[in-house]
Amino acid sequence: MERRKFVAATTAALSASAATTTPVRATLLRPGYWGTQFYDEKERAELNDVLDAQSPFRWYGAKTPTKVLQFEKEFAARMQTKFALGVTSGTAALQVAMAALEIGPGDEVILPAWTWHSCFNAVLLAGALPVCVEIDTTFNIDPAAFERAITPQTKAVIAVHLQGNPCRLDQVLAIAKKHKLKVIEDCAQSVGASYNGRPVGSYGDISIYSLQLNKTITAGEGGAVVTNDPVLFERASRFHDLGGFRAPHQQQVGEPRVPWLFGANYRMSEFTGGVLLAQLRKLDKIVTAIRANSRQVYDGIRDLPGIQFRHLPDPAGELGAGVFFDLKTKDRADRFLTAMKAENITAAKPGGSVILPTLPHIIAKATPPGWPSYSTPRGKALQYGAQSCPQTIDILQRFAGVPLDPKYTRQDLTDIVAAIRKVYPA
Numbered sequence: 001m002e003r004r005k006f007v008a009a010t011t012a013a014l015s016a017s018a019a020t021t022t023p024v025r026a027t028l029l030r031p032g033y034w035g036t037q038f039y040d041e042k043e044r045a046e047l048n049d050v051l052d053a054q055s056p057f058r059w060y061g062a063k064t065p066t067k068v069l070q071f072e073k074e075f076a077a078r079m080q081t082k083f084a085l086g087v088t089s090g091t092a093a094l095q096v097a098m099a100a101l102e103i104g105p106g107d108e109v110i111l112p113a114w115t116w117h118s119c120f121n122a123v124l125l126a127g128a129l130p131v132c133v134e135i136d137t138t139f140n141i142d143p144a145a146f147e148r149a150i151t152p153q154t155k156a157v158i159a160v161h162l163q164g165n166p167c168r169l170d171q172v173l174a175i176a177k178k179h180k181l182k183v184i185e186d187c188a189q190s191v192g193a194s195y196n197g198r199p200v201g202s203y204g205d206i207s208i209y210s211l212q213l214n215k216t217i218t219a220g221e222g223g224a225v226v227t228n229d230p231v232l233f234e235r236a237s238r239f240h241d242l243g244g245f246r247a248p249h250q251q252q253v254g255e256p257r258v259p260w261l262f263g264a265n266y267r268m269s270e271f272t273g274g275v276l277l278a279q280l281r282k283l284d285k286i287v288t289a290i291r292a293n294s295r296q297v298y299d300g301i302r303d304l305p306g307i308q309f310r311h312l313p314d315p316a317g318e319l320g321a322g323v324f325f326d327l328k329t330k331d332r333a334d335r336f337l338t339a340m341k342a343e344n345i346t347a348a349k350p351g352g353s354v355i356l357p358t359l360p361h362i363i364a365k366a367t368p369p370g371w372p373s374y375s376t377p378r379g380k381a382l383q384y385g386a387q388s389c390p391q392t393i394d395i396l397q398r399f400a401g402v403p404l405d406p407k408y409t410r411q412d413l414t415d416i417v418a419a420i421r422k423v424y425p426a
């Protein structure tokens, strides 16, 4: 007890002294939106092309439109998959993936408890049952929890790669194979990351990306679906349209194999396609920059006594969106954030996602009346709530770190390292 009091008093004194010394920076350093910082005459030229051609619609117009098709071609090549489909958002891409895999009422889909609303909503919109499982210190799905949650109704898993960090894909793929489940890779937050030398998204049966403002490359909104399977591509193409299979896509697979399907119209416009084409051609530059920046931060602090970083299943392939470490308790993580703020450096708890099972509308299983998802015996029995994901809550409370930016300068990174080195020991 005496020792604990002493440690508490010393820590408080150190924190106070850290707060009263001159801050590392005079003004607040905070990350910007990555892709838009790289906008230049290339994006402008693509937009002008579409305006000059008077052809903003992807399938036809005053002149033959080219932008979305070209984006799809180059996106598939970059992600090392046979097919790519441009859509209006990552959320739409997830719904397209569900339709392509024929996921529907009676099916269960496993997803991590900590991810974005879209993953949960896409399963629900398909009429299937979303089953949330714990994350581990990768901040991604815990493979053991995934395997425990499998039932005879499980059809697929959404392997989400959050904040630039690939999940434990080897294990997830092996478990899925063993239980004959489909794998949807959600690379919304990891566009440009790789795993074992290949782009994330090239491993799953079907994979999705978001190209919204907060992502690696962006047109404000946008999304993409990739697959190597011609049948999945055909269903995806049909569903993202209004059920038909247009000639430019049909030519990619040869003869159609799928009957007319209903569709939701998630077609990408040529303006979006043009901007994304310009952005895609800068993806490697952005990835190289963000990785170099995160390496400088890792290297600057890895000798701090006892520091334990978020687990990176493939450190070389990780994007480096941020550097996060275990502060062991919520209280210490909170104090770290306050102290970093005093140094004028933006620090944060893991962000950009939500702990889905703790949201009131999810606990209440809110759906339109008669919706199939919760009307099965399993749907009725399944309980969400904080009690279903204590490990996830614990990890997210005790980790904190620094989100990064590809345009941070050497001085910015030196300041970040200096601030962490000043604050962390206290």
Ligand SMILES: Cc1ncc(COP(=O)(O)O)c(C=O)c1O
Pocket (backbone or CB within 6 Å): 088, 089, 090, 091, 092, 115, 116, 118, 119, 160, 186, 188, 189, 209, 210, 211, 212, 221, 222, 223, 352
């Ligand atoms: C993990 C994840 N999946 C899907 C999405 C949906 O993407 P969009 O915002 O483009 O609909 C997001 C968006 O942030 C996301 O973070």
